[in-house]
Amino acid sequence: MTGFRGMRFVMDLVKRFTPKRESLTVNESISDEQQPDEVSTSKTLTVIKRHKWSLALGVGAVALAGVITFTGHQYVEAGMVSVYHVMLNNEEVGIVSDSKLIDEYKKNRLKEVQNNFPNVHVVLKTDGITYTSERAYNLKADDQAAIAKLNELIVPQPVGVALKVDGKTIAIVKDQATADDILNKVKEPFVSKTKNESKVAVLSASMSDDISTAPSEVEKSEFVQQVDTTEVPIDPKELANPEEVVKSLQTGDVAPAKYTVVEGDCVSCIAKKLGITKQFIYDNNPGIQDDKLKIGNQLDVTVLKPTLSVKTTEKVVKNQEIQYDTEYVLDDSMRVGELKPISPGKNGLKKVTIQVTKVDGLMTDEQVVNEEIIDQPVTAKVKKGTKVIKGEGTGKFAWPVISPSISSTFGYRWGKLHKGIDITGNRTIMAADNGKVIETGYKSDYGNYIIINHLNGYETLYGHLSQITTKTGTIVEKGDKIGIMGSTGDSTGVHLHFEIHNQGSLENPLKYLNR
Structure with missing residues (x-):
């Protein structure tokens, strides 16, 4: 705008000091003897002599206008600044001098808030912060005011994770990582294996190992109940102690219970009376031998009812002998039941794979899923009497x-x-x-x-x-x-x-x- 006004000023000066065109006088007329080029040159010199001061003033005015235009432009440029309009959810909250201030704010504000709440997970919704740039004349930025306004509008929200079993909230914990750790600790006693137990051991046919405690490979583990976790706003005072949550999930907070043996009691009788299994009585009372009970003895019949039960599917592999067959050579001179060996037999061997299902470590089901012959049995030959005994x-x-x-x-x-x-x-x-x-x-x-x-x-x-x-x-x-x-x-x-x-x-x- 300043440059345009300067140009108008120069044009006015030129108009004012430039003489109007005049006709040639008689004395200035062209003689018959003058050539066209001579006439043109003579005319130009005559005009310059007559108006030399007017032309000098015009040229000076143009130069002066150029100086004024340049100076005005420099003045405006000196007052131009780049600023950034800070927006929160499309509403302006302030103006800052550098976009890096906003980028750093979004990056560091959550860390700053989390340091102020070290034991609580905090959500800070900074996603709605944006900014636009502008280059304007003499526009003022206020970095501190913009940051203060953001702090006022973006309020830190403490959140936790609600741990639910079958739709019921059991506890509220710090975060998802804490909830996952709790669930893993509930599972751990039933799925953890030492290095030596990581592979299925093959049990000998001569071994009488308890299949419910035999080395096994855990193929699958899951919770019997439906488990869900949900992030919820909280008061930090609501957070539960993770160790206490684990204990509650494993035991159901059941109080100890005792049963006193009376005359006529037996293990199966007590189990039926209390609605529990014989296995449970044996497990809780290892002192019971051969089903012998003494009147007055107190049995531990505390039935833990875990809030969260772990179901595992495990594989047990054992070797099992195969009884050899006997081929009989009939002899009617011998009575039925009388036998005479001809050649001995030999038992074979097979590898039996059993799938065991356990709930909280107690076996609830088993299925033979595969048999693999290792050694074929050798058939024995025996002479057998044919005198029939029905x-x-x-x-x-x-x-x-x-x-x-x-x-x-x-x-x-x-x-x-x-x-x-x-x-x-x-x-x-x-x-x-x-x-x-x-x-x-x-x-x-x-x-x-x-x-x-x-x-x-x-x-x-x-x-x-x-x-x-x-x-x-x-x-x-x-x-x-x-x-x-x-x-x-x-x-x-x-x-x-x-x-x-x-x-x-x-x-x-x-x-x-x-x-």
Whole structure:
């Protein structure tokens, strides 16, 4: 604008001092003898002489205008400044002199606030801070006022994480990392393994290890209950102590409970009376031997009810002997039951993989998921008399259930021997070999049961039947129906408990039965 006014001033001066054009006088007329170039030169010199002072003044005015224009421009430029308008959610809150002030504010303000609240996680919403630049004349910035206004408008909000189990808030903790640490500590006792236990150990067939405590590989771990975490605004006084939260989740804050043994009590009787398992009584009272209780003894029957239970799926691998078969060469000169060895047999070996499910470290289920033959058994040859004695077994057992599935294997459980295997499948129970029914009835542990003597040193037992369809003294053939699967006695769920005894000693049925 200043340059434009200066130019107008110069133009006015030029107009004022430049003479108007005049006609040539008679004396100035061109003679017939003058040439055109001479006439033009003469004319120009005449005009310059006549108006030399006017032209000098015009040129001086133009120079003066240039000086004024340059000086005005320099003055305005000296007053121009670059500033930054600070915006919060599109509303201006102040003007600062340097954009770095805002960048540093956004970067460091949260750290500053967090230092003021060291034990609490703080949220500071600085995402809405923006700025725009402007170059203007003599516009003032106020850095301190802008920062003070931001501090006034952006209020630090302490937040925590609500830890919820099945939708119920159990505790509020500092942050997500604290919540994750608490959940990991609840899981840790059930999933942590030492270096030596990190791989599945193969148990020998001769070992009687308790499968519930055998070395295993944890394939999966999860909480039984639904666990959620949510960030919530808090008063810092609401934060819970992480160690106390872990303890509460593991125990449910249950008070200790005692039971005094009275006359007629037994482990299974007390378990049934209190609605707990025999396993639980044995685990809490390791002093109990062979189910013997003394009147007046106090048993620890504190049932912890964890707020949060851990379910693990584990793999146990064990070696199991395979009973060799016997090939009989019939001899009618010998009576049935009389045997003469021809060549010895040899047991084989198989690797059995069992999937074990535990809740809070206690086994709730087991399934045989794979069998791999390591050594094939060698068949024995025996000369056998053919003088028939009705009911004598073959020595080779068939599955007593169609479409069998093993839900519990042979071996020790929680310090107690599981004497057979548990089988599910078709509910019709069949004799595993020829024999004679020598006992039927009911016992508290077996429920409805049947014992068959196979008249060759072997006996089989069938337990937990819902119905017995044979009777004592009956001669049965392999595959004959003898009962219906049930859940009588000390049983959880419908299944068949199946035992094999040889010369009065317990045998693992998996030694005789292959999948």
